[in-house]
Amino acid sequence: MLAQLFIDAAKSCEGSSPLTEALLLEAAADLRAGGVTTRVMAGHERDRKGTMPALRFASALHRLVLEGRAPGLAKHYPTVGGSPHLPTLWDAVLPVLHEHADELRARIGASVVQTNEPGRSAPLFGGLQVAAHAAAEAAGRSTPFPVRLLEIGASAGLNLHPDRIAYRLGADEVVGDPASPFGLDPRWTGRPSADLTRPLRIVEREGCDLNPVDVSTEDGRLALSSFVWADQLDRWERLRSALELAALHPAPVRRTTGPHWLAERLADRAPDVLTVVWHSVVWQYVSPADRAEGRAILADAVARATPGAPLALLVYEPRRTHTGYEFHLLLKTWPAGVSLRLGSGSGHGIPFTWEQQEWL
Ligand SMILES: C[S@@+](CC[C@H](N)C(=O)[O-])C[C@H]1O[C@@H](n2cnc3c(N)ncnc32)[C@H](O)[C@@H]1O
Known part of the structure; x- marks a missing residue:
């Protein structure tokens, strides 16, 4: 169920954000396999689609990058001067999820999707x-x-x-x-x-x-x-x-x-x-x-x-x-x-x- 919401969100990035699309597809596969993403998303298994749990997940990771606390992952993030390399992206994400699982879970729980365009x-x-x-x-x-x-x-x-x-x-x-x-x-x-x-x-x-x-x-x-x-x-x-x-x-x-x-x-x-x-x-x-x-x-x-x-x-x-x-x-x-x-x-x-x- 939650993995499907990640796949749906990934589809909405198709053609406009290859980085977010790849991130969310990998996270969906990890959720299905019971990997570390399951721990990060604990408590959100039944979130409504409209609350966009996958986008809150992507945002919480992005925030760590912007704060300079995920240098290995930053290499893939253009907003801090990186350049995405999609085949190795998930290898860079995994250590960040392990190291910051509790903080990420708390942030995902506390945030609502907020864009001002x-x-x-x-x-x-x-x-x-x-x-x-x-x-x-x-x-x-x-x-x-x-x-x-x-x-x-x-x-x-x-x-x-x-x-x-x-x-x-x-x-x-x-x-x-x-x-x-x-x-x-x-x-x-x-x-x-x-x-x-x-x-x-x-x-x-x-x-x-x-x-x-x-x-x-x-x-x-x-x-x-x-x-x-x-x-x-x-x-x-x-x-x-x-x-x-x-x-x-x-x-x-x-x-x-x-x-x-x-x-x-x-x-x-x-x-x-x-x-x-x-x-x-x-x-x-x-x-x-x-x-x-x-x-x-x-x-x-x-x-x-x-x-x-x-x-x-x-x-x-x-x-x-x-x-x-x-x-x-x-x-x-x-x-x-x-x-x-x-x-x-x-x-x-x-x-x-x-x-x-x-x-x-
Ligand atoms: C997608 S954002 C759009 C923000 C802004 N209008 C823009 O175009 O960039 C939707 C906003 O509507 C706000 N919102 C939702 N329901 C509301 C309500 N009943 N009264 C006031 N604001 C509301 C949300 O908090 C959020 O900031």
Whole structure:
């Protein structure tokens, strides 16, 4: 059962992380043979698939590597300058499992899978620009609205800074903040239907999360870093830049459920500001009761939205299609009644295709 969860997780890495795929397949075989992985995973034999025990195993090992405590294994980990040699990987893993079995077991038991993907800031940036322009047009304003950004399931809050990133759209074309230490190549096909040379003004930003990660601490930074698959260096570099930006501009992420927090935040009226409720790759984790409550709170705020104090919902979530899952960027604004599918892209937000159409 547990070995099968490792095999399923290995399949999800196929083509994108050969290192994690090989690690998890070897660990599955070791579990079936009653090897040391059985001791490391003791107590997790009946973990639910959704809690991703295999990814917590990979992350706990990665963390030891990042802490410099597994030098033999580090040789295979690109995040610390190594180069994977898959035929000898498991030989390097085994001594680490034997030496740190108790600590690994404790960490796997204490952790939840936590990723905060800064690549999603690129569709967020474009979506906010469209929202700020559309709400201004509906209100008869000549300039886009400034934005109040409220993020549900913000994790470490790394996507609360979409205005502070330099988006490199072409050789000589940079939008966002060209002076930012965080440069992103968003790999866009098409463009958002808004003038991106106009600055996006975010006047207030705040998130909430059930399990926020505090990246002002070494522990928090290690926790997020350890969940990046160690041979995905583009994501690794993105995370490093996003952590640097977050250190310059700490943004609050409250420890609470989405509906509770949203009710408090949406109770305030924000004149001359567009309030945007944003979430990405969160909805699948929210309980049915919280979803229903969240919808009711939003409906109440929608009823109170005015042209001078408009409201928007912007989401980047997976949607089931006849061929599998696609990530869609959806926008609704009130009271204007705008309802758009702005485009779709990869789960990490990069690459992304802008293809605006009515969202019915
Ligand atoms: C896959 S992560 C995505 C994080 C971030 N939105 C991003 O795109 O990088 C999902 C996040 O949702 C949070 N979460 C799950 N259920 C929640 C709820 N009911 N209220 C608030 N946050 C929740 C988790 O703690 C986790 O940080």
